[in-house]
Amino acid sequence: MTTSDADSHSGSAHHADAATFSASATKSDIYSTALDAAEALFSDTNFWPSNLANAASLMWYAFEALEMKVNWAGFYICSPDEPKSKLLLGPFMGKVACQSIVIGSGVCGTAAATRETQVVPDVEKYPGHIACDGETKSEVVVPLVDREGGVHGVLDVDCLVLDGFTEDDVKFLEKMAALIITFCKF
Template identity: 45%
Template sequence: MFEGTIPAANLPKPAFYAELEQQARALLAGETNQTANAANFAALLYHTMPQLNWAGFYFLDDGELVVGPFQGKPACVRIAIGRGVCGTAAATRQTQVVPDVHAFADHIACDAASQSEIVVPLVTRNGELLGVLDLDSPMLERFDDEDRQGLEAVAKIFVESIDR
């Protein structure tokens, strides 16, 4: 059972993400169920990272992204590959850091309060796309390159926990 402490949000980002990696490993240890791990992982991110209004997953299903476990307001259920920030991350297999979602030409607005977004593609060691990890903030320019690096590292921990 997970009994770790939540990293302090006031730490410098590298230290925050180092602690978050440890907590993610402890939280997901010994469990391989994708839904269970995604649910706990989304909750960990949502309750740990400051200034978020949505944290969760979209999983690839029959050629499109379908909403998975998340924390926040109800979300768009299906997103086409290549569409919006999530679909772009899935199509390119590159993390998308969007400082202002209103400046992203094909942004899909699920929550009008969202101002910035980061989406990390989830790719197995065999190169299979599982889906994406999506985080939204009600603040402009909430995410930067340190967040990209940190979230890519913790997303890898999630993928490793379910990659059979």
Template identity: 45%
Template structure:
């Protein structure tokens, strides 16, 4: 089991005083990908100005979908509802968008600015069902807060 508290401390130190959001997103996806086992995609989708669609941002993993409409798939649902989506089995999610056939479970955390605008989503896929337990979800929601603090 990964030391999630150490990852949180490393991330906070890594993002301190770095104003470039793309650099911060890139390093965040790399750190999480290195630390969390049994994931096969870790990355970000960024919201367009109209907040109607998400566009692929920095990530670690296989080639991914480039654009996702808000309200579509797990990422679009998280964007639209502004609520974390934990999907234990992607085949049971209505309207699931398959970018990688190996994905069996997914976690998507919305990234919301202080002013309430959607910045994007933090997306993780796993090659096993029911990968994202309560502890891991809470840890990754903390990762998302640290990322948004560095951006906002």
């Protein structure tokens, strides 16, 4: 993006700097920086495609700075036409992914149906598992649930190693999901 008048560009800093993390920072620092950046970005717009795209980028580069082997970070959104039964692919970082998922089945579909975070240390042991990427070994899916209990989609992160996510990683993802619910209009 090159423009003389990006509405949300401020001062001499570049937006991309928000996804540039110090390799010497601690995990706590990196997650805190990513969440602060997300909140600052989201407060400019409630357009969910913009905010989920930037959130995917922040998660991706935070995990990269931490040398975690995350191979996919992104979102599935409840279908506008069939919000109770189908999730559709949203913004993400990583390789090409399945476009739609039935709510109630699989890791993403279960997170959406139960409104509970799913932590899967070994996707091969997940009942009826089929992956978008055969290299994925572990996964976390956090549902995007509003205060009234309505589900709007899921945040999905995949890793190339077994048991790739700690409790701290899951807490970070749940905080990111909470910011998304606070700032986005679905």
